[in-house]
Amino acid sequence: MVDPTSDVGEDVSPxxxxxxxxxxxQILNERTHRVITWIEDDAVQSAHFCDERCRMNWDGDS
Ligand SMILES: [Zn+2]
Structure with missing residues (x-):
């Protein structure tokens, strides 16, 4: 039997x-996981957030 509630294939090690x-x-398979990327100094930067609220609260200072 296949367990429909299992999330095989999305495992991320700590x-x-x-x-x-x-x-x-730490973001472990969060459904609300958000990622934004941007280009800075010709390099791709990225930032991860556990949910939309944290993304909105991020002030983006760097
Ligand atoms: Zn957060």
Whole structure:
């Protein structure tokens, strides 16, 4: 039997999990996970957020 509630294929090991740029929480398979990317100094920058609220609260200072 296949368990429809399992989330096989989306596993992220703790070592590889990104952390929220606002609150610092580690993001492990969060449905609300947000990522933004931008170009800065010819390099792609990215920031991860655990949810939309943290994304909105991010002031983007760098
Ligand atoms: Zn957060």
């Amino acid at each position: 070592e590889d999990a990104p952390t929220c740029a606002t609150c610092g929480e």
